[in-house]
Structure formats: structure tokens, C-alpha cells
Amino acid sequence: MSKLTFSIGGIHPHDNKISCDCKIEALPLPSTVYVSMAQHLGAPAKPIVAAGDAVKVGQVIAEPGGFISAFVHSPVSGVVKAIAPRKDLAGNMVPHIEITVDGDEWAEGIDTTDTLITEIPEDKALILEKIKSCGVVGLGGATFPTHVKLNPAPGKVAECLILNGAECEPFLTSDYRIMVERPKEIVIGAAIMQKVLGCRCVIGIEENKPLAIELIRKAIAELGYANMTVAVLKKRYPQGGEKQLINAVLKREVASGCLPIDAGAVVQNVATSLAVYEAVQKNKPLVTNTMTITGDCLPVEKNHNYLFRIGTPLSFIIEQAGGIPEEAAKLISGGPMMGKAISNIDATTVKGSSSVLYLSEAATKRKAESACIRCGRCSDACPMGLEPFLLNRLHKAADLEGLEQNAVQDCIECGCCLYSCPANIPLLDNIRIAKGQVLGVIRARAAAAKAAAEAAK
Amino acid sequence: MGKSLLVSPSPHLHANVSTTSLMRDVIIALVPASIVSVLFYGWAALLVFALSIVSCVLVEWVITKYLMKKPSTVGDLSAVVTGLLLAMNLPATTPWWIILIGAIVAIGVAKMSFGGLGQNIFNPAITARVFLLISFPSYMTNWTATQGFISRPDAVSGATPLGVIKEAIGSGSTIPEYLAANNLTSVTFLQDMGASLGELSSIALLLGFVYLLVRKVVKAWIPVSIFATVILISGIFSLINPDIYTGPVFNIFTGGMVLGACFMATDYVTSPMSTLGGIIYGVGIGVIVMMIRYFGSYPEGMSFAILIMNCVVPLLNIWFHQKKYGRK
Known part of the structure; x- marks a missing residue:
């Protein structure tokens, strides 16, 4: 089968998978963890423990704060020291539960062995309940609660579960490592989600990961899953973007303003699939994840893939990995295209943490902006078919109507425009602001329409 | 921790491309055609190229520094490209002052008065060529037949293939009659006639264009x-x-x-x-x-x-x- 890819835009940055051969190592436990209440998309979780309570690993410490929200579990055993606001990665104050670690005693009922459990429960409601109670969220970046995504609104039918193993962001290798080291668990996790959705499954992996493709294929064959295939994708960014992946695999587009399910697709990351396996088969809540320590100014031997406890402070991980390298000018949590710059290394890791990336000044420092030469590289690169040069101009003219007409709200913030701009114009910075304003207008309009409808009754 | 870190919104990487690098590629793409025309038309052509490029860069520098009072933009090499293209639109016999006027029209009028690079509506080099063609038709159509390198063109007033054909048809002749009367085949006809510096070297130009396509510049x-x-x-x-x-x-x-x-x-x-x-x-x-x-x-x-x-x-x-x- 030929290699698949999406049809509009895209770029080809160097993949720099320096840490791809670093086996996953379990990171030691820190002395204190800080568990954020806002580590999923949606409403923050509500703490159900108080200072002084003793907790075990995997014990629920916070409940969902709304329909789109998730349970949070203790990643360590110890004593709750405080529940207080603390700065997150970006410097925003978010409530955290601070736990002093005194050991590694797991809560009852959690299977911590490596035994592979292949038998999948028959009861869909039970599966969904387990996924929900284990606090599983999407680990591909958005951290959307998985049980919500696996339970489509009435009338919407999933035709295909797409498992995202593209890992198209340069540098990152955590998804690759779990695909190589735990292919069977991932594949069983996918089969569990297939059972809930009642559809076929395609696992999309980029061509630069031949070993992962081979091992996942082998795992599917050995487990005898008939309705599951691997699709080899071209190396191209943002192949792992939800809309782009659906386009690559199904040759369909998700209509503007709609969800993947409207195109018959549900996309889940391979790391999420592993978390689903652990939740459903092992009763193990999402308290660990894999992260990559890498960078362009880090010698190969200092690269790592760590299995970390969620809530471990970044500073502890950085220290364990040998400190910040001399040449590092920017620290990034996540990939170099969509990750967030770390302004505060005392911030804590969350469910969705995927890396600490060190970039040198030469690689990452923004260059001075010059005049737009209308070369059109930004529109060629935009995977949503937008015209970033035009959106930038409209933003400067504060033309919200024009921005909406030209679909600024469809921007997925992948960064291809700014990456491609020869004049170093901060296109995405401006488009983000404009997108926020236009979404505000759209929401206000919807609210006004709703109020008018109510009043007419 | 004493070290301060950079913080900025994503993306944190940038493609290795700049306005200057794109312009440099266009210049490289024009090199084969420039060499061909210098080989055919000799030193005079080289002089036209040099003068045109220097004037364009100089005009832009003077305008940014003394009129706009802004940092100079000549480093982006776009003025060099305009100078190169302007030279390719001129006969090898063009006097220096016409080239200078051309540079002032191209850079001063067509480009900088609109706000500089990226703002102009009309192509600067073509605007200058049309301005010169209308203002100084005798100089601008003073095409010399191909001379070969080192021979100074002695300004034999010729005409371009397009020009002579138009004249012949205008005087009631037909194309085959014209070729037969002048003992030409359609191949030698193309080779022997005079033209602007850039026109003769179509193959060299296409070669340069392929380079631009390969480099994904255009x-x-x-x-x-x-x-x-x-x-x-x-x-x-x-x-x-x-x-x-x-x-x-x-x-x-x-x-x-x-x-x-x-x-x-x-x-x-x-x-x-x-x-x-x-x-x-x-x-x-x-x-x-x-x-x-x-x-x-x-x-x-x-x-x-x-x-x-x-x-x-x-x-x-x-x-x-x-x-x-x-x-x-």
C-alpha cells in the first residue's frame, strides 16, 4: 500500500529524533509531587482530600468538575501537605495538591505486574466507566477526556477509530518508544476502544519509524485482530493533527466547525491507547506517562525517555537528566512546533507532558521581522488552506468581519506559517490573537441568538 | 538559577529561509543567462550589468537613508535583482545616464514610492523598461547584432527578429519571402539577430528557471x-x-x-x-x-x-x- 498523507499544505522540518534509541527508564520518585487540578481540557477537577490525609498510589484525590473533566489520582503514596494555587508552565496560578512522598504503596485492586491481559470485557458501559474512573485523557496534546470522546452524541456513528502514531513533531520520541516497547498493550487498548465504538481501526505511523510499524503489525497479527490495520504515513508535519490525520487515512475532511465524529472518525493517540489498556485491563489509573528529554544542544548520551509520575516537578526531572545544558537558550514542554516554552522550571508535570526539549539560541531565537514580500509560502504551508499573510493584514486593520470570512477560527495553530515565513513575520502570534477575538464574537452571537429565541417563547 | 531563558509562543523552529536567501537564489538563476549575454555582446554588456545593479542599489540606499530615514534595506538583495533584470531589458549600447534614469524609475518611482519591497503594484524593472522605451525610443531600440566577447560593439543599428518581421509584413511581404530574400533559415534567423541582453539566451534563462523550481523559490x-x-x-x-x-x-x-x-x-x-x-x-x-x-x-x-x-x-x-x- 502506498504511503498516505494529507492533501493541503504542510512542511518538512528535520525530524531530529535523536533520542529514538533511548529505552524508557523509570524515573526515581521525587520527595514531593504537585498534582495540578487543571491537567485536562474542560473544567478543573475538585479536590476530595484535605491536608494531612494519607494517600496511596492510584487513589482518587480529585473528582471531575463538570461533564468535560476528569478524575485525578495520587501518583505516589504519602501525605497531602497542602492544597494551594501554584504557578503552572506558563506562569498561571492553578490549584495543586501537594503530596509529601513516603513510599510507593499502590491502592488495592490495581494490577502492577507486566502480565499481558488479552481478554477484553464484553460490557461497553463497564469499559467506559473504567476509562472514566481511571482519569484517562487524550495524551496527544489536547488532553480531552477519553470517555467523552468514546461516547459519541446520539445519532453520530463512528466508522473508523484512527490511532495516532504519527509523532510528526520533530525531536519527540516517547510515542515511538512505547510503540516499540509495548506494542501489544497499545494494540489491545485500540481493540478495547474499537469494542466501545463498534468500528474498524487504522493505526497511522509515519514512515520514519519502520521498527514501530513492524512491531505494531506483528502485535496485530499475533493477537489475531482482523479489523485493525497499520497505515504508513509520509513524513510531513502536521501529519498527527487530528484533521490532517483523518484526511490522510480516510481521504475525508472534517467540515469547518464540526467534530471528527461528524466525518465518522474518532482519533486517539497511541499513548492514550496504552492508558486505556492499563485502565481497563489492569485497573491502573493514569498516574504515569512517558516523556522525552532531548534537544539540539544535548549530547546523545544525555538524551532520555523517562517513565515519570504525573506531578513530578520539571526541576527534579531536569536535575535527574543532568541539568540544563550550557548552550540551551529555550526550554520547551512538548514539541518544537506546538509545545510551550517553559518560563518556570518549578512547574509540575501533568498528564499530557511529553518532553523537556532544550533548544539552542541559533535554532530557536526569533529573527527580526522584515517586510512581507507576498511570496505566499505561508499559504502554501497552511494545512487548513488559510492565507496567513491576509489574516495578519486583517488583524492589523482590526477587521473582525474579514477575519471571520477568511476562516481565522479554523486555524489549528500548528505553526507552519511562521516556520515558513522568509520575512520572519510573527504570523501565528497575530493570528492567535485574531482567532481569540473572532471566536469571542461567534460565541457572543450564538448567546444572543439563544437569548432572543428564549425571549420569543 | 542565574541563567535567563527565552520564552516565546510556538513554533520554536524556523525554516532556513529568508528574503535574502530567496533573492540570492534568483540572482544565481540569472547567472547563466548573464554569462551568455556577456559572451555574445562583450564588455559593453558587462558594463551595462554593473552600472544597472550599482545604480539600483545606490538609489535604494539613498532613498532609505535620506528620504525615508529608515534602516537601509539593500541587504535583502532585492535591489540587486531589480538591477539585474533591468540590465537584461536594455541593449548593450545603452548610455550610462539612461541606465541611471532607469534605476531611478525602477527603484524610486515603481518601488520605494509605494513603500518599498512588498508594497509595489508594478514590477520595478518592467516599469523602468517601458518608461525608457517610450522616453528614449532611439536608444532603447539600438540593437546591435551579436558581436562576440571583447569586440566592442560599434553600434550597428539593427532590429530584433520581432521588429524586422513586423516591418517586412508591414511593407507587404510575407515571412517565407523575407527569409528567402535575406538568405536565412528559421534557425539562423534567430541566432543572428540582435536583441536585448537577456532575450538571446532563452535556454540559459530556462536553465535558471529550472533551478528556481528545484529550489522551490517559484x-x-x-x-x-x-x-x-x-x-x-x-x-x-x-x-x-x-x-x-x-x-x-x-x-x-x-x-x-x-x-x-x-x-x-x-x-x-x-x-x-x-x-x-x-x-x-x-x-x-x-x-x-x-x-x-x-x-x-x-x-x-x-x-x-x-x-x-x-x-x-x-x-x-x-x-x-x-x-x-x-x-x-
Whole structure:
């Protein structure tokens, strides 16, 4: 089968998978963890423990704060020291539960062995309940609660579960490592989600990961899953973007303003699939994840893939990995295209943490902006078919109507425009602001329409 | 921790591309054609190139420094490209002061008065060429026959292939009659005639254009739609009456066709952003240039065609957009 890819835009940055051969190592436990209440998309979780309570690993410490929200579990055993606001990665104050670690005693009922459990429960409601109670969220970046995504609104039918193993962001290798080291668990996790959705499954992996493709294929064959295939994708960014992946695999587009399910697709990351396996088969809540320590100014031997406890402070991980390298000018949590710059290394890791990336000044420092030469590289690169040069101009003219007409709200913030701009114009910075304003207008309009409808009754 | 770190929104990487690197690629692409014309026309051509580039850069530097009082933008090399293209539009015998006037019109009027790089509506080099052609027709059509290197051209007043054909047809002759009377075949006819510096070296220009395509500096659709339109129109007309209408090969390889289509019509600033817009722009240039060549009073119309279509670009940019994901 030929290699698949999406049809509009895209770029080809160097993949720099320096840490791809670093086996996953379990990171030691820190002395204190800080568990954020806002580590999923949606409403923050509500703490159900108080200072002084003793907790075990995997014990629920916070409940969902709304329909789109998730349970949070203790990643360590110890004593709750405080529940207080603390700065997150970006410097925003978010409530955290601070736990002093005194050991590694797991809560009852959690299977911590490596035994592979292949038998999948028959009861869909039970599966969904387990996924929900284990606090599983999407680990591909958005951290959307998985049980919500696996339970489509009435009338919407999933035709295909797409498992995202593209890992198209340069540098990152955590998804690759779990695909190589735990292919069977991932594949069983996918089969569990297939059972809930009642559809076929395609696992999309980029061509630069031949070993992962081979091992996942082998795992599917050995487990005898008939309705599951691997699709080899071209190396191209943002192949792992939800809309782009659906386009690559199904040759369909998700209509503007709609969800993947409207195109018959549900996309889940391979790391999420592993978390689903652990939740459903092992009763193990999402308290660990894999992260990559890498960078362009880090010698190969200092690269790592760590299995970390969620809530471990970044500073502890950085220290364990040998400190910040001399040449590092920017620290990034996540990939170099969509990750967030770390302004505060005392911030804590969350469910969705995927890396600490060190970039040198030469690689990452923004260059001075010059005049737009209308070369059109930004529109060629935009995977949503937008015209970033035009959106930038409209933003400067504060033309919200024009921005909406030209679909600024469809921007997925992948960064291809700014990456491609020869004049170093901060296109995405401006488009983000404009997108926020236009979404505000759209929401206000919807609210006004709703109020008018109510009043007419 | 004493060390301060950079913090900025994503993306944190940038493609290794800049305005300067793109302009440098265009300059590299023009090198083969420049060498060919210097070899054919000798030192005089080299002088025209040097003078044109230096004047364009100098005019831009003076304007940014003394009129706009802004940091100089000559480092982006766009003035060098304009100078190079302007030189390619001039005969080797052009006096120095005409070149200087050309540079002032190209950079001062067509580019900087609109706000500099990226703001101009008309292609600077073509604006200057048309200005000079209308203002100083005798100097601008003082074509010398090919001389070879080191021989100083002695200003034999010749005419371009397009010019002589137009004259011959105008005096009631036909194309085959003209070629027979002057003991020429269609091949030697093309080789022997004088032309602007850039026109003769179509092959060298196409070679440079392939380099730009490979480096992904420009896209092919504008030149391809120009060439296709020219071939179609000249094919139909020359089939109907080969005695007075020149054919596709002649029309592609004479005049400013290749230079204009590959290097002037593809100018980022003055061409449409969308693919469909670019195709319409290219077809428009093709139609206008053939209408001028067949029915106009000027023998060549490439510059006029590009300038006219430059006016349409803002409209094409409003009417045509790229296909958006998830939208009709």
C-alpha cells in the first residue's frame, strides 16, 4: 500500500529524533509531587482530600468538575501537605495538591505486574466507566477526556477509530518508544476502544519509524485482530493533527466547525491507547506517562525517555537528566512546533507532558521581522488552506468581519506559517490573537441568538 | 538559577529561509543567462550589468537613508535583482545616464514610492523598461547584432527578429519571402539577430528557471500558463495564415518571452497569491502579448502585457483564494 498523507499544505522540518534509541527508564520518585487540578481540557477537577490525609498510589484525590473533566489520582503514596494555587508552565496560578512522598504503596485492586491481559470485557458501559474512573485523557496534546470522546452524541456513528502514531513533531520520541516497547498493550487498548465504538481501526505511523510499524503489525497479527490495520504515513508535519490525520487515512475532511465524529472518525493517540489498556485491563489509573528529554544542544548520551509520575516537578526531572545544558537558550514542554516554552522550571508535570526539549539560541531565537514580500509560502504551508499573510493584514486593520470570512477560527495553530515565513513575520502570534477575538464574537452571537429565541417563547 | 531563558509562543523552529536567501537564489538563476549575454555582446554588456545593479542599489540606499530615514534595506538583495533584470531589458549600447534614469524609475518611482519591497503594484524593472522605451525610443531600440566577447560593439543599428518581421509584413511581404530574400533559415534567423541582453539566451534563462523550481523559490504555473496561451494563439493564427502570422517556436524564443514569463511575471510582489489567480494572470499576459505582437504598433508586447496584468492582481487576490480545509 502506498504511503498516505494529507492533501493541503504542510512542511518538512528535520525530524531530529535523536533520542529514538533511548529505552524508557523509570524515573526515581521525587520527595514531593504537585498534582495540578487543571491537567485536562474542560473544567478543573475538585479536590476530595484535605491536608494531612494519607494517600496511596492510584487513589482518587480529585473528582471531575463538570461533564468535560476528569478524575485525578495520587501518583505516589504519602501525605497531602497542602492544597494551594501554584504557578503552572506558563506562569498561571492553578490549584495543586501537594503530596509529601513516603513510599510507593499502590491502592488495592490495581494490577502492577507486566502480565499481558488479552481478554477484553464484553460490557461497553463497564469499559467506559473504567476509562472514566481511571482519569484517562487524550495524551496527544489536547488532553480531552477519553470517555467523552468514546461516547459519541446520539445519532453520530463512528466508522473508523484512527490511532495516532504519527509523532510528526520533530525531536519527540516517547510515542515511538512505547510503540516499540509495548506494542501489544497499545494494540489491545485500540481493540478495547474499537469494542466501545463498534468500528474498524487504522493505526497511522509515519514512515520514519519502520521498527514501530513492524512491531505494531506483528502485535496485530499475533493477537489475531482482523479489523485493525497499520497505515504508513509520509513524513510531513502536521501529519498527527487530528484533521490532517483523518484526511490522510480516510481521504475525508472534517467540515469547518464540526467534530471528527461528524466525518465518522474518532482519533486517539497511541499513548492514550496504552492508558486505556492499563485502565481497563489492569485497573491502573493514569498516574504515569512517558516523556522525552532531548534537544539540539544535548549530547546523545544525555538524551532520555523517562517513565515519570504525573506531578513530578520539571526541576527534579531536569536535575535527574543532568541539568540544563550550557548552550540551551529555550526550554520547551512538548514539541518544537506546538509545545510551550517553559518560563518556570518549578512547574509540575501533568498528564499530557511529553518532553523537556532544550533548544539552542541559533535554532530557536526569533529573527527580526522584515517586510512581507507576498511570496505566499505561508499559504502554501497552511494545512487548513488559510492565507496567513491576509489574516495578519486583517488583524492589523482590526477587521473582525474579514477575519471571520477568511476562516481565522479554523486555524489549528500548528505553526507552519511562521516556520515558513522568509520575512520572519510573527504570523501565528497575530493570528492567535485574531482567532481569540473572532471566536469571542461567534460565541457572543450564538448567546444572543439563544437569548432572543428564549425571549420569543 | 542565574541563567535567563527565552520564552516565546510556538513554533520554536524556523525554516532556513529568508528574503535574502530567496533573492540570492534568483540572482544565481540569472547567472547563466548573464554569462551568455556577456559572451555574445562583450564588455559593453558587462558594463551595462554593473552600472544597472550599482545604480539600483545606490538609489535604494539613498532613498532609505535620506528620504525615508529608515534602516537601509539593500541587504535583502532585492535591489540587486531589480538591477539585474533591468540590465537584461536594455541593449548593450545603452548610455550610462539612461541606465541611471532607469534605476531611478525602477527603484524610486515603481518601488520605494509605494513603500518599498512588498508594497509595489508594478514590477520595478518592467516599469523602468517601458518608461525608457517610450522616453528614449532611439536608444532603447539600438540593437546591435551579436558581436562576440571583447569586440566592442560599434553600434550597428539593427532590429530584433520581432521588429524586422513586423516591418517586412508591414511593407507587404510575407515571412517565407523575407527569409528567402535575406538568405536565412528559421534557425539562423534567430541566432543572428540582435536583441536585448537577456532575450538571446532563452535556454540559459530556462536553465535558471529550472533551478528556481528545484529550489522551490517559484512555482511553474504562471510561466506555464503564459507559454501555453502563446503557443495556442500563435499555433491557431500561423495555421490559418503562415505568411503573416509567426508560429509558436518563433514567439516563445524571441523578444522578452522567456525572461518575462519566468523571471518578471513570477515576481512575488506583483503576481497573484492563489493558483487559479496565477493561471488567469498568465493567460491574460499570453493573450495581451500576442495581440500586441500581431496587431499592435510595437513589435514586442511582453512588458506591456505584464504591466497591464499587474493592475489586475489586486482583484485576482480578492476573487480567488486557495481551497480551504473543510469548506466548500
